[in-house]
Amino acid sequence: MIQVAVMGYGTVGSGVVEVIEKNKEEINKKSGEDIEIKYILDLREFPGDPYENKVVHDVEQILNDQDVKIICETMGGIKPAYDFTKRALLAGKSVCTSNKELVATHGPELIRIAHENKCNYLFEASVGGGIPIIRPLNYSLTAEKVDAITGILNGTTNYILSKMEKEGAGFEETLKEAQEKGYAERNPEADVEGYDACRKIAILSSLMCGKNVKYQDIYTEGITKITEADFVYAHACGKTIKLLARSWEDKDGSFYAMVAPFMISKTHPLFMVNGVFNAVCVHGNMLGDSMYYGRGAGKLPTASAVVSDVVDCARHIGKVIMCFWDAEDVALTGIEEAKRRFFVRVSTEKESKALQVFEQASVIEADVPGEFAFITEEMTEKEFNKKAEETGIISRIRIEE
Amino acid sequence: MIQVAVMGYGTVGSGVVEVIEKNKEEINKKSGEDIEIKYILDLREFPGDPYENKVVHDVEQILNDQDVKIICETMGGIKPAYDFTKRALLAGKSVCTSNKELVATHGPELIRIAHENKCNYLFEASVGGGIPIIRPLNYSLTAEKVDAITGILNGTTNYILSKMEKEGAGFEETLKEAQEKGYAERNPEADVEGYDACRKIAILSSLMCGKNVKYQDIYTEGITKITEADFVYAHACGKTIKLLARSWEDKDGSFYAMVAPFMISKTHPLFMVNGVFNAVCVHGNMLGDSMYYGRGAGKLPTASAVVSDVVDCARHIGKVIMCFWDAEDVALTGIEEAKRRFFVRVSTEKESKALQVFEQASVIEADVPGEFAFITEEMTEKEFNKKAEETGIISRIRIEE
Numbered sequence: 001m002i003q004v005a006v007m008g009y010g011t012v013g014s015g016v017v018e019v020i021e022k023n024k025e026e027i028n029k030k031s032g033e034d035i036e037i038k039y040i041l042d043l044r045e046f047p048g049d050p051y052e053n054k055v056v057h058d059v060e061q062i063l064n065d066q067d068v069k070i071i072c073e074t075m076g077g078i079k080p081a082y083d084f085t086k087r088a089l090l091a092g093k094s095v096c097t098s099n100k101e102l103v104a105t106h107g108p109e110l111i112r113i114a115h116e117n118k119c120n121y122l123f124e125a126s127v128g129g130g131i132p133i134i135r136p137l138n139y140s141l142t143a144e145k146v147d148a149i150t151g152i153l154n155g156t157t158n159y160i161l162s163k164m165e166k167e168g169a170g171f172e173e174t175l176k177e178a179q180e181k182g183y184a185e186r187n188p189e190a191d192v193e194g195y196d197a198c199r200k201i202a203i204l205s206s207l208m209c210g211k212n213v214k215y216q217d218i219y220t221e222g223i224t225k226i227t228e229a230d231f232v233y234a235h236a237c238g239k240t241i242k243l244l245a246r247s248w249e250d251k252d253g254s255f256y257a258m259v260a261p262f263m264i265s266k267t268h269p270l271f272m273v274n275g276v277f278n279a280v281c282v283h284g285n286m287l288g289d290s291m292y293y294g295r296g297a298g299k300l301p302t303a304s305a306v307v308s309d310v311v312d313c314a315r316h317i318g319k320v321i322m323c324f325w326d327a328e329d330v331a332l333t334g335i336e337e338a339k340r341r342f343f344v345r346v347s348t349e350k351e352s353k354a355l356q357v358f359e360q361a362s363v364i365e366a367d368v369p370g371e372f373a374f375i376t377e378e379m380t381e382k383e384f385n386k387k388a389e390e391t392g393i394i395s396r397i398r399i400e401e
Numbered sequence: 402m403i404q405v406a407v408m409g410y411g412t413v414g415s416g417v418v419e420v421i422e423k424n425k426e427e428i429n430k431k432s433g434e435d436i437e438i439k440y441i442l443d444l445r446e447f448p449g450d451p452y453e454n455k456v457v458h459d460v461e462q463i464l465n466d467q468d469v470k471i472i473c474e475t476m477g478g479i480k481p482a483y484d485f486t487k488r489a490l491l492a493g494k495s496v497c498t499s500n501k502e503l504v505a506t507h508g509p510e511l512i513r514i515a516h517e518n519k520c521n522y523l524f525e526a527s528v529g530g531g532i533p534i535i536r537p538l539n540y541s542l543t544a545e546k547v548d549a550i551t552g553i554l555n556g557t558t559n560y561i562l563s564k565m566e567k568e569g570a571g572f573e574e575t576l577k578e579a580q581e582k583g584y585a586e587r588n589p590e591a592d593v594e595g596y597d598a599c600r601k602i603a604i605l606s607s608l609m610c611g612k613n614v615k616y617q618d619i620y621t622e623g624i625t626k627i628t629e630a631d632f633v634y635a636h637a638c639g640k641t642i643k644l645l646a647r648s649w650e651d652k653d654g655s656f657y658a659m660v661a662p663f664m665i666s667k668t669h670p671l672f673m674v675n676g677v678f679n680a681v682c683v684h685g686n687m688l689g690d691s692m693y694y695g696r697g698a699g700k701l702p703t704a705s706a707v708v709s710d711v712v713d714c715a716r717h718i719g720k721v722i723m724c725f726w727d728a729e730d731v732a733l734t735g736i737e738e739a740k741r742r743f744f745v746r747v748s749t750e751k752e753s754k755a756l757q758v759f760e761q762a763s764v765i766e767a768d769v770p771g772e773f774a775f776i777t778e779e780m781t782e783k784e785f786n787k788k789a790e791e792t793g794i795i796s797r798i799r800i801e802e
Contacts, residue, residue, distance in 0.1 A: 019544050019687050029611075030543040030723065124541070130688040132541030139540060140525070140533030142431040143420050143708035210430075269694060272673045279692075286420050286705040287531040290695030291680075293670060294688060304687040307544035315723065322431065322716065 001034045002314045005062045007084060008075030009042040009055065012098045012125070015303025016072050017051055020310075027307060031314035038068055063087050070313045072306050073097040082106055089113045089121060094317075096309035098125035098302050104199040104215045107206065108327040115320045122309035122321070127200040128153060130301025131294035132308070133280050137207050138323055144284030146208045148248035150400070151280040152273050153200040155296040156184045156191035157223050157243040161261075162274040165231050165240055171224060183276065193222035194243060194259040201245035204280070205257050208247060210324040213257055219335045221260040230397060233343065233373045236366035239263045242270060244400060248283075254333040262400040263343050336382040341401075345373045345394040354391045375399060402435045403715050406463045408485060409476030410443040410456065413499045413526070416704025417473050418452055421711075428708060432715035439469055464488050471714045473707050474498040483507055490514045490522060495718075497710035499526035499703050505600040505616045508607060509728040516721045523710035523722070528601040529554060531702025532695035533709070534681050538608050539724055545685030547609045549649035551801070552681040553674050554601040556698045557585045557592035558624050558644040562662075563675040566632050566641055572625060584677065594623035595644060595660040602646035605681070606658050609648060611725040614658055620736045622661040631798060634744065634774045637767035640664045643671060645801060649684075655734040663801040664744050737783040742802075746774045746795040755792045776800060 004020075006013050020027060020035060028034045039062050040054045049055070062068055063084075071088045073095050075081045081102050085095050090113060097103060102110075103123045114121040124134045128151070137146070152158050156178065163174045175192065178184035190196045202215035223243050234241050242264055247257035264271055269291045273279040278296025283289050295301040312321060344361075346354040348370055355361055360377035371394060376384065388396060405421075407414050421428060421436060429435045440463050441455045450456070463469055464485075472489050474496050476482045482503050486496050491514060498504060503511075504524045515522040525535045529552070538547070553559050561575050568575075576593065579585035591597045603616035624644050635642050643665055648658035665672055670692045674680040679697025684690050696702040713722060745762075747755040749771055756762055761778035772795060777785065789797060 023544055023546050023687065026546050027544055029725065032723075131691055132537045135541045136533045136537060139713065140536045140709055141705075142712040143424055143428055143705045145424050145427050269673070272670070284705065286424065286701040288696055288702065290532055290693070292691070292693060294691030300687040301689065304542075304544045304685065308541055311543040312540065322433075324430065 001036055002031065002069050002317070003036050003038040003067045004070045004072065004310060005039040005041060005068045006037060006072045006074060007041040007059070007062070008073065009040050009044070009046065010074065011299045012302050012306065013040070013072065013074035015299040016074060016306050019300065019303045019307045027311060031311045033314060035310060035314060038065070059084055063091055068093055069317055070094045070096065070310055072310065073099055074306065075099065076101065078102055078105060085110055085121070086113060089117055089119060092117045092119050094119040094122070094313035096122045096306050096313060098306050100126040100196070100199045100203065104202045107203065108212050108325045111323055111325055112327065118318050118320060120313050120316060120321045122312060123203070124309050125302045125305035127203050128278050128280055128292070128294070129296040129298060130304050131278060131280065131292050131296065132305070133204070133292050134207065136292060137204070137282070141282065141284055141287070144286055146282055146284050148246070148283040149201070149204050149208055149280060150244055150246045150270065151201060151204065152242055152270055152278050153197040153245045153280070153296065154191055154243060155276040155278060156188065157197070158273065158278065159183045159276050160192070161223060161226065161241055161243065164226070164228065168228055168231065170228050171226055192224055194220045197243060197245040197259045201247055201257060201259060205247035206325050209249070209255060209330055211326050211328045211330045213247065213330045213332065217257070217332050219258040219260070223261050225395060226261055229345070229368045232368055233345070233364050233366050234263055237364050237375070239265045240271060241397060242273070244270070254337065255330055256333055256335060256338055258335050260398055262398050264400045268400065336385070337380055339378050339380050341378050341399040342376045342384050343373065343397045343399055344376060344388070345371055345396070346391060347371050347394060350392055354393070357387045357391045402437055403432065403470050403718070404437050404439040404468045405471045405473065405711060406440040406442065406469045407438060407473045407475060408442040408460070408463070409474065410441050410445070410447065411475065412700045413703050413707065414441070414473070414475035416700040417475060417707050420701065420704045420708045428712060432712045434715060436711060436715060439466070460485055464492055469494060470718055471495045471497065471711055473711065474500055475707065476500065477502065479503055479506060486511055486522070487514060490518055490520060493518045493520050495520040495523070495714035497523045497707050497714060499707050501527040501597070501600045501604065505603045508604065509613050509726050512724055512726055513728065519719050519721060521714050521717060521722045523713060524604070525710050526703045526706035528604050529679050529681055529693070529695070530697040530699060531705050532679060532681065532693050532697065534605070534693050535608065537693060538605070538683065542683065542685055542688070545687055547683055547685050549684040550602070550605050550609055550647070550681060551671065552602065552605065552646045553643055553671055553679050554598040554646045554681070554697065555592055555644060556677040556679060557589065558598070559674065559679065560584045560677050561593070562624060562627065562642055562644065565627070565629065566635070569629055569632065571629050572627055593625055595621040598644060598646040598660045602648055602658060602660060606648035607726050610650070610656060610731055612727050612729045612731045614648070614731045614733065618658070618733050620659040620661070624662050626796060627662055630746070630769045631796070633769055634746070634765050634767050635664055638765050638776070640666045641672060642798060643674070645671070655738065656731055657734055657736060657739055659736050661799060663799050665801045669801065737786070738781055740779050740781050742779050742800040743777045743785050744774065744798045744800055745777060745789070746772055746797070747792060748772050748795060751793055755794070758788045758792045
C-alpha cells in the first residue's frame with residue numbers, strides 16, 4: 001500500500017480525493033499497489049465530510065511521516081507551496097502538482113531536488129487541465145525534435161472569444177456574463193490579460209528545449225482590446241480569433257515565445273477548439289503536427305491529471321522519471337524579429353495613406369462604418385510597427401497561418 | 402551503448418533508420434544511452450545504401466547476438482514476423498513494432514512472453530501512425546475509467562471521403578485518383594472495406610478494457626457504398642460522413658465495437674479531421690472527451706512512433722513497462738442492440754409508407770431527384786432493420802451524436 005497526502009482541500013484537492021475514491025479499482029491496478037489517502041492538509045475544518053478524520057492542520061505531521069510517499073500539492077500560489085514542496089522532496093517524497101505558478105517559477109530547481117533525492121516532481125495538471133500533454137511531450141515525442149508548440153491554454157478567454165464570435169457581443173458584456181456563470185473569476189486579470197496562458201507556455205517551452213524559459217521574458221498580450229468588429233472582419237475572411245500561447249525555434253536557432261490574440265483560418269487544427277476546451281498543437285521535425293485536445297480546467301479533469309501523476313510516482317518509488325528541464329535560462333529572441341502577416345483596421349479617412357504604406361495589402365470586404373480593414377503581406381513585427389505608426393491605425397491582430 | 406536491429410528495410414524500416422540518424426542527439430539524450438543500429442534484416446541487398454554493411458539476411462545472426470537488446474519489427478504480416486518476434490522476446494530482447502496485424506492477432510501472448518522474459522513488446526506505431534495514442538492510454542489516462550474510444554484510424558478512407566465531400570465526386574473515381582496519387586493501394590480492400598481500421602480499434606479496445614477484443618468479432622462495414630448523394634444530404638443538414646472505428650461500454654457493462662461510416666455534425670471533435678489526418682477521441686469518466694490528432698500514416702511519422710518505443714525500451718532494459726492486455730476474450734454485445742439515430746434514403750414512391758413506418762422522421766431538405774431522405778428518432782439497430790425492411794429503403798448511414 002502506498003500512502004498519499006493531499007495538501008489543499010479546495011476544488012482540485014477535493015477532486016483528487018474524489019477521483020481516487022471513484023476509480024479506486026483502475027488506479028490501484030495501474031499503480032501496482034493500493035493507493036490510500038492518509039492526510040488532507042488544510043487550515044479549515046470540514047465537519048461532516050467523509051474524510052473529516054484525515055484532515056490535519058500542521059504540515060509537519062505529513063513531512064515527518066515516513067509512510068507518506070506521495071504528496072498532491074493542490075494549494076496553488078508560491079507561498080507556502082514552494083517551501084512545503086521543497087521540504088517534501090528533500091525528504092524523498094514525490095510531489096504531484098496542479099500549481100502552474102510554482103512550476104513556472106521554480107520548476108527546474110524542484111525537479112533537480114527531486115532527482116537528487118530519488119523521487120519525482122510531476123506536473124501534468126499544471127498545463128491544459130486534464131489534457132495529457134506533459135507526458136506525451138516527455139515520454140511519447142522522444143524521437144522528435146520539437147520545434148513549435150501552439151496552444152489554446154486558457155479556458156476563460158476561449159469561452160469569452162467563442163461567445164463573442166457566436167453572438168456578435170462585445171468583450172465587456174461577455175466577460176460579465178462569464179463571471180456570472182462562474183467561467184471567469186471576479187478578478188479576471190490573470191485570464192484576460194494572458195498571464196495564466198503565459199505561465200503554461202513557459203512550462204511547455206521549457207520542456208520543448210530542455211532549458212528554462214522564464215515566464216517573465218515572454219511577450220504577453222491579452223484579449224481585452226478585441227471587439228465585435230474584429231469578429232465581423234474575421235468572419236468575412238473565413239477566420240476566427242483565438243488567444244494563442246506560442247513558442248517556436250527558427251532554423252537559425254532563435255527561440256521565440258509569446259501569448260497574444262491571433263487570427264486563424266478554418267483549416268487550422270485549433271479553429272474548432274471552442275468554449276472551455278483547450279488544445280495544444282506540437283510540431284516535430286519527423287511527425288509534423290500533432291494535437292492534444294480536451295477540457296483545460298475543471299475540478300475532475302484537473303484532479304484526474306494529478307492522480308495520473310500519483311500513479312506514475314507509485315510505479316517509480318525510489319526511481320527517477322525522465323524530465324529534462326535545466327536551470328539554465330533560454331535567451332529568447334524579441335518578437336519584433338518574428339515575421340508574419342497582420343490584420344489591420346484603419347479609419348476611412350486614412351485609407352489612401354494606409355494603402356500607400358502597406359503596398360501589398362489585401363482589403364477585407366466587410367461592412368463596418370467609418371473604417372476599413374486589410375491583411376498585410378508577411379513582414380517582421382518591427383517593420384509592421386513602423387508602418388503602423390506612419391499610417392496611424394485603429395488596431396491590429398497578428399495572423400497565424 | 403544500446404544496440405538495435407531493424408527487421409524489414411521497407412518504407413517504415415528505412416524511416417526508423419533515418420529518424421535514429423537524424424535526431425540522434427535528442428534520442429540518445431532521452432534514452433540515457435547511445436542508440437546504435439547494428440543490423441538491418443532484409444532478404445534484399447542494398448548496394449550503395451549508407452547502411453549497406455549492416456544488412457544481414459539471416460535472422461539467427463540477430464537472435465543469437467547478445468549485444469542486441471532491442472528489435473524494431475517493421476516487416477508487417479504474420480509470417481514470419483510472429484515467429485521472429487516470439488523468439489526475440491524469449492531471448493529477452495524487446496521488440497518495437499508497427500505491425501498492427503500481428504499486434505491485433507497475437508498481442509496478449511507476445512506481451513505475456515515479453516513480461517515473463519523481463520523485456521517489452523511495444524506497438525505505438527501500430528495505431529494512428531505518429532499520433533501518440535497507445536502511451537497516453539497506458540500511461541496518461543491511468544486515473545480514468547475509459548468508457549468509449551472513437552477514431553478516424555485509416556488515412557486512405559479519410560482522404561477519399563474528404564475528397565468526395567469537397568469535390569462532390571463519386572466513390573469509384575475518387576478511389577482511382579487516390580490510387581494514382583499513391584494515397585490508396587492498388588488492392589484497396591484492406592482500407593476501403595474497413596479491415597485496417599478494424600485491426601486498430603481491436604488494439605485500442607483491448608487496451609481500454611484490459612482484455613482481448615478479437616478483431617474477428619468486430620462488426621466492420623466499409624465506405625464502398627457511400628455516394629455523392631449522401632454528401633448532398635449530409636451538407637444540407639450540417640454534417641459530414643466519416644469512417645469511424647468505435648468501441649464503448651454501456652452502463653450495464655455491455656461492450657460494443659464496430660467500424661462503419663457515420664454521419665457526424667459540425668460540433669463533433671472529429672468533424673475537422675480531413676485528408677490523411679487521423680484522430681482518436683477517448684472518453685473517460687472523470688476527464689470527459691480528450692482527442693489525439695495527427696498524421697495517421699507515412700514513413701517518418703510511423704517511424705518516429707517506432708523509435709519512441711525504442712527510447713522507452715532503452716530506458717527500461719530488464720524492466721517491464723506497464724501494459725494490461727489479458728488473453729481472456731471479451732464477449733462483445735451484438736451491435737443490433739446499440740441505440741442510435743439513422744439517416745435513411747427512400748425512393749419518392751415510398752414516401753408515404755416510409756413516413757408511416759418511421760413515425761418521428763425529420764426530413765432533410767435537399768434536391769436529389771427521385772428520392773428523399775430523413776433522420777430517424779433513436780432506436781436499436783434491430784428495430785431499425787425491421788422498419789427498413791418493411792419500408793424498402795435505398796440506403797442508410799448511422800448517426801454519431
